[in-house]
Amino acid sequence: MLIAQLTDLHIGAGRRLAYRKVDTAGALEKAVAHVMAMAPRPDVVLFTGDIGDLGTPDEYALVAEILKDLTIPYFMVPGNHDRRAPLRAAFRDATPVAPGGEFVNYVVDDFALRLIGLDTLDEGKPGGVLPTSQLDWLRGVLADGDGRDCLIFLHHPPVLTGIAHMDAQNLGDGAAELADIVSKHRDRIRAVLCGHVHRPIHTVWAGVPLIIGPSVAHQVAFDLRADGPSAFVMEPPAMHLHVWDADQKNLMTHLAYLDHYDGPHPFFGADGKLIV
Numbered sequence: 001m002l003i004a005q006l007t008d009l010h011i012g013a014g015r016r017l018a019y020r021k022v023d024t025a026g027a028l029e030k031a032v033a034h035v036m037a038m039a040p041r042p043d044v045v046l047f048t049g050d051i052g053d054l055g056t057p058d059e060y061a062l063v064a065e066i067l068k069d070l071t072i073p074y075f076m077v078p079g080n081h082d083r084r085a086p087l088r089a090a091f092r093d094a095t096p097v098a099p100g101g102e103f104v105n106y107v108v109d110d111f112a113l114r115l116i117g118l119d120t121l122d123e124g125k126p127g128g129v130l131p132t133s134q135l136d137w138l139r140g141v142l143a144d145g146d147g148r149d150c151l152i153f154l155h156h157p158p159v160l161t162g163i164a165h166m167d168a169q170n171l172g173d174g175a176a177e178l179a180d181i182v183s184k185h186r187d188r189i190r191a192v193l194c195g196h197v198h199r200p201i202h203t204v205w206a207g208v209p210l211i212i213g214p215s216v217a218h219q220v221a222f223d224l225r226a227d228g229p230s231a232f233v234m235e236p237p238a239m240h241l242h243v244w245d246a247d248q249k250n251l252m253t254h255l256a257y258l259d260h261y262d263g264p265h266p267f268f269g270a271d272g273k274l275i276v
Contacts, residue, residue, distance in 0.1 A: 001112040001244040003151070004035050004042040007195030008050040008215035010081060011066075013058035018218065019232065024053070025062060027217035027237050027258070032070045034239075034258045042072060042241065044111060047094070048195035048213060049079025049121075049155030051087060060090035078104055078121040079155040079195060080128065080169070105137050113190065113244045113251075114150035116141060120171055121155070128156025128196075130174025135181065142185045149249065151242075152182070153193040157212050159205050165230040166197050166220060182206040190251045191242070200238065200255050211253055214238040 006028075010018045015025040035042060052059035067074070076094045078087055084104055088095045095117075096106045108115040118138065120128030142150075156171040158178055171178070182189055186207035194212045198220040201212040219235040221228070236257045243252040269275050 001044075001246070002040060002042040003113070003242040003244065004038075004045045005048060005153075005193055005211075005213045005240040005242060006031055006035075006045055006216050007048040007155075007213040007239075008079065008198050008217065009047070009063065010050055010053040010215075010217060011059050011063050012053045013056055013062060015062065016053075018053060022218045022232075022234070024217045025066065028063070028066050029069075031216040031237070031239060031258050032066060034256070036069060036071070044108075044115070045070065045072060045074035046115070046153050046193065047074060047076040048153050048193055049077055050081040050195060051076055051079070051091075052083075053081050055081060055083030055086060057086045057090065060086055064090055073110070075106075075108060075115065075117060076104075077117045077119055077154055080121060080126050082121060083123060084119070084121060103134055103137075105134065107141055109146075109148075112246050114146065114148045116150055116152045118152055118154040120174075126169035128154075128169075128171040130171065130178055135174055135177050138178075138181055142181065142189075147188065149188050149190050149244075149246070151191050151193065151244075151251070152189060155195050157194040157196060157201075157210065158192075159203060159210060161197055161199075161201055161212070162224045163197060163199070163220060163222070164226055164228055170196070179206040182208055190244070190249075191253075193240075193242070198232065200240065202253070209251065209253075211240060211242075213240045214255070216258060 103119040122129040158171040158175040183206040191209045198215040221231040
């Protein structure tokens with residue numbers, strides 16, 4: 001099973017440049033083209049938040065127009081730049097919330113790995129939260145007797161990354177309780193996928209891999225100083241490709257750049273000799 005993780009799109013209405021510099025709509029178009037050209041093609045795409053930049057219907061309409069070229073299944077959770085109601089209105093199939101659900105929480109059982117989307121949005125605020133009702137919902141999902149291997153995807157990381165201005169707005173209330181839940185089910189939670197930090201970051205948290213994805217557009221500046229500035233850099237746009245091997249019970253993550261680069265070039269010539 002191949003899972004493409006695209007995150008932090010920050011699409012502006014009218015193709016507005018993010019921060020007056022970043023062509024986020026063009027970046028999403030390149031990302032979709034890259035995914036669709038892959039061989040083998042991913043089975044599913046997970047969007048881990050910040051689909052829009054202000055969370056307006058016009059932004060989501062533009063995203064939907066671009067995603068018409070993405071003909072494989074995809075699912076979304078909101079980030080702090082999103083708004084639940086317009087996101088759900090624009091992407092009902094990609095946010096399959098049970099009737100009456102207040103948050104964008106859901107389970108997808110259509111693949112070899114069970115996918116659990118978790119909503120950490122605290123509307124109008126940069127940091128994330130998981131209230132008691134959210135945590136109880138997750139406990140119920142993990143205790144439903146299914147027993148399948150699963151993956152949780154959300155926007156805000158529940159860990160400190162060392163990038164101070166981002167750590168100040170990570171998952172706050174509910175992070176400790178989430179760690180407790182994940183730890184109790186670490187025998188079948190194969191990974192927790194996040195966005196928000198705009199950098200590829202990997203660690204082990206609560207006994208499972210925690211993987212933060214790079215943005216498909218712009219990256220947060222890599223600066224581990226306690227007083228490091230809040231800034232972004234135009235490092236290469238990228239995505240994560242997660243490869244689930246059900247036989248080996250193993251999830252392998254690859255970093256894939258989305259721009260075009262020179263190559264591939266062969267190591268060996270037609271005569272079978274190493275090119276030197």
